[in-house]
Amino acid sequence: MATAPSDAGRDHAGEPAKFPLVLGLDTFGDVTHDDDDRPLSHAQTIRNLVEQGVLADQVGVDFFGIGEHHTDDFPLSAADVVLAAIAARTTRIRVGSAVTVLSSDDPVRVFQRYSTLDAISGGRAEVVLGRGSSIDSFPLFGYDLADYEDLFEEKANLFAELLKGGPVTWHGKTRASLSNQDVVPHTESGPFPAWIGVGGSPQSVIRAARYGFSLMLAIIGGSPARFAPFSQLFRQALESFGRAPLPVGVHSPGHVAVTDEKARDEFWPRYLEVIRHVSKTRGFAIPTKESFMYEIGPRGALYVGSPETVAGEDRRQSHRSRREPLRLEIRHGRAVA
Amino acid sequence: MATAPSDAGRDHAGEPAKFPLVLGLDTFGDVTHDDDDRPLSHAQTIRNLVEQGVLADQVGVDFFGIGEHHTDDFPLSAADVVLAAIAARTTRIRVGSAVTVLSSDDPVRVFQRYSTLDAISGGRAEVVLGRGSSIDSFPLFGYDLADYEDLFEEKANLFAELLKGGPVTWHGKTRASLSNQDVVPHTESGPFPAWIGVGGSPQSVIRAARYGFSLMLAIIGGSPARFAPFSQLFRQALESFGRAPLPVGVHSPGHVAVTDEKARDEFWPRYLEVIRHVSKTRGFAIPTKESFMYEIGPRGALYVGSPETVAGEDRRQSHRSRREPLRLEIRHGRAVA
Numbered sequence: 001m002a003t004a005p006s007d008a009g010r011d012h013a014g015e016p017a018k019f020p021l022v023l024g025l026d027t028f029g030d031v032t033h034d035d036d037d038r039p040l041s042h043a044q045t046i047r048n049l050v051e052q053g054v055l056a057d058q059v060g061v062d063f064f065g066i067g068e069h070h071t072d073d074f075p076l077s078a079a080d081v082v083l084a085a086i087a088a089r090t091t092r093i094r095v096g097s098a099v100t101v102l103s104s105d106d107p108v109r110v111f112q113r114y115s116t117l118d119a120i121s122g123g124r125a126e127v128v129l130g131r132g133s134s135i136d137s138f139p140l141f142g143y144d145l146a147d148y149e150d151l152f153e154e155k156a157n158l159f160a161e162l163l164k165g166g167p168v169t170w171h172g173k174t175r176a177s178l179s180n181q182d183v184v185p186h187t188e189s190g191p192f193p194a195w196i197g198v199g200g201s202p203q204s205v206i207r208a209a210r211y212g213f214s215l216m217l218a219i220i221g222g223s224p225a226r227f228a229p230f231s232q233l234f235r236q237a238l239e240s241f242g243r244a245p246l247p248v249g250v251h252s253p254g255h256v257a258v259t260d261e262k263a264r265d266e267f268w269p270r271y272l273e274v275i276r277h278v279s280k281t282r283g284f285a286i287p288t289k290e291s292f293m294y295e296i297g298p299r300g301a302l303y304v305g306s307p308e309t310v311a312g313e314d315r316r317q318s319h320r321s322r323r324e325p326l327r328l329e330i331r332h333g334r335a336v337a
Numbered sequence: 338m339a340t341a342p343s344d345a346g347r348d349h350a351g352e353p354a355k356f357p358l359v360l361g362l363d364t365f366g367d368v369t370h371d372d373d374d375r376p377l378s379h380a381q382t383i384r385n386l387v388e389q390g391v392l393a394d395q396v397g398v399d400f401f402g403i404g405e406h407h408t409d410d411f412p413l414s415a416a417d418v419v420l421a422a423i424a425a426r427t428t429r430i431r432v433g434s435a436v437t438v439l440s441s442d443d444p445v446r447v448f449q450r451y452s453t454l455d456a457i458s459g460g461r462a463e464v465v466l467g468r469g470s471s472i473d474s475f476p477l478f479g480y481d482l483a484d485y486e487d488l489f490e491e492k493a494n495l496f497a498e499l500l501k502g503g504p505v506t507w508h509g510k511t512r513a514s515l516s517n518q519d520v521v522p523h524t525e526s527g528p529f530p531a532w533i534g535v536g537g538s539p540q541s542v543i544r545a546a547r548y549g550f551s552l553m554l555a556i557i558g559g560s561p562a563r564f565a566p567f568s569q570l571f572r573q574a575l576e577s578f579g580r581a582p583l584p585v586g587v588h589s590p591g592h593v594a595v596t597d598e599k600a601r602d603e604f605w606p607r608y609l610e611v612i613r614h615v616s617k618t619r620g621f622a623i624p625t626k627e628s629f630m631y632e633i634g635p636r637g638a639l640y641v642g643s644p645e646t647v648a649g650e651d652r653r654q655s656h657r658s659r660r661e662p663l664r665l666e667i668r669h670g671r672a673v674a
Contacts, residue, residue, distance in 0.1 A: 042525070043525035141445070188380035
């Protein structure tokens with residue numbers, strides 16, 4: 001994900017802004033299994049995740065992201081704490097959430113945690129704010145999922161105010177108001193990059209533009225081409241709000257192995273298992289081998305194959321041909337041991 | 338602070354339990370100044386704190402604690418994030434809060450953050466829960482300081498339930514109820530050590546015993562002997578609740594230098610400055626040089642002097658003579674560059 005500051009490309013008014021194409025890895029911190037297929041402890045899963053982040057830094061990945069969840073399968077409820085451990089052992093890779101469920105959290109606490117992470121990492125922190133993709137947090141923290149739109153609207157607004165730096169005055173219904181309140185720690189070099197994760201709602205795209213967040217499109221199935229209009233809408237909305245261009249990123253599931261065949265064979269059975277599992281609560285269509293083969297092709301949403309296939313010229317070209325400053329982000333979840 | 342699990346000494350029923358005497362450092366993460374007396378940035382202060390924690394590990398300190406505050410002078414609002422960075426770069430030292438202001442936080446989030454820290458550190462996390470010593474957090478998170486007793490009582494109760502592991506059912510007025518709720522990440526080897534920080538309230542001592550927390554006495558001035566009855570009360574209360582002995586710790590301000598004289602000369606002007614500053618909002622008496630000299634003596638509350646004076650046999654004997662399993666904890670704050 002982001003290596004450039006989110007206001008890079010400001011000089012390219014009139015033309016779609018040029019942002020560097022960078023490669024990140026996101027994970028939900030899935031509980032992995034040992035050689036006898038016994039689940040590892042949550043603690044061991046977390047320690048392994050720290051090692052993965054350190055390895056990602058060593059092999060040249062640009063960004064490492066952790067998504068917030070609150071389940072036995074996904075015990076990463078405090079992603080920022082894990083990211084701080086990764087930041088302490090690396091010097092180059094950027095670290096961030098993917099996503100932070102802002103609707104069920106307190107924007108002040110989230111700002112404080114990521115501003116602290118930004119300090120520890122020497123300016124390598126990012127945050128992706130989500131509205132409600134992880135619904136397990138709502139009952140846990142006493143929120144009604146039915147309110148997720150109002151919650152997110154207010155909290156995104158407050159988060160944007162906090163990012164500006166300086167004392168904050170803010171009034172709303174979803175948390176205590178703030179009156180000329182200094183919130184610490186202050187950021188060192190202006191706001192850290194902040195994105196809104198969007199699954200397919202034009203309203204969310206416009207909100208990101210209105211508050212000056214970058215746009216992270218979650219494309220987890222179907223044709224990515226469907227999302228091109230969101231990118232256009234974002235650019236137009238930024239213009240209409242008088243804002244400079246901001247980057248657009250793509251978050252998609254993926255799996256990389258030495259060859260395309262090996263990647264496919266490893267990924268398919270686990271992908272099927274995960275979708276079947278998730279489908280019980282979220283109603284996803286169960287993939288067929290045929291639909292899967294389409295999804296991992298150049299017009300699909302899954303990045304599965306050899307390094308050349310996943311991040312090579314063909315795939316880059318497909319982003320460039322849409323003249324969009326897209327960033328490639330690969331989720332490795334349960335499918336990756 | 339704690340190197341032994343908090344249920345150590347369980348076999349010594351009838352006798353005051355024997356807990357190891359260990360030495361920790363606490364800090365509020367005070368903004369320090371450069372050679373020209375300009376304040377460092379919050380970010381640099383936080384990075385320096387990480388280095389201090391790593392150094393403390395290297396020189397053999399047993400515990401490193403960070404206290405939560407939300408002010409320009411004390412920008413450590415997300416102590417657990419900083420502790421995770423220290424944990425990632427150390428293998429021996431225990432890390433924890435000193436204190437977490439539980440009254441204005443969510444016990445579920447606090448448990449999740451410290452359970453994650455416990456995973457990262459391989460079982461070296463601790464938490465000291467406080468009721469309201471840092472009052473700056475109350476307006477920031479929409480709480481009324483007048484409610485601090487009810488807030489802390491309920492939240493300490495919930496935190497004790499969370500520490501037991503397993504699904505939690507809990508009802509209260511200060512946050513959403515939980516019904517058979519699994520809270521992740523699970524701890525790896527049972528509960529991590531959890532203390533209640535007590536400034537001088539018998540009610541707080543009894544609460545710590547009732548819920549099975551260890552007792553951390555904050556002795557920041559006056560004769561430590563005044564606190565001996567609290568330690569006795571704690572032991573009796575644990576017995577009456579049918580609980581095994583739990584350790585008692587002491588948190589006191591301190592400053593260590595090569596000689597007693599150097600430590601005194603360095604500490605006194607800054608101590609005076611800090612107390613004058615804090616006195617404006619909290620009404621502390623302004624110390625005189627005479628009262629200061631008493632405070633740093635063997636019957637005083639300040640640990641100021643050479644290593645031999647601060648942690649040597651005289652001071653240890655004064656703890657042992659009260660037959661209390663005391664632990665020595667030294668705060669280094671603004672007084673220490």
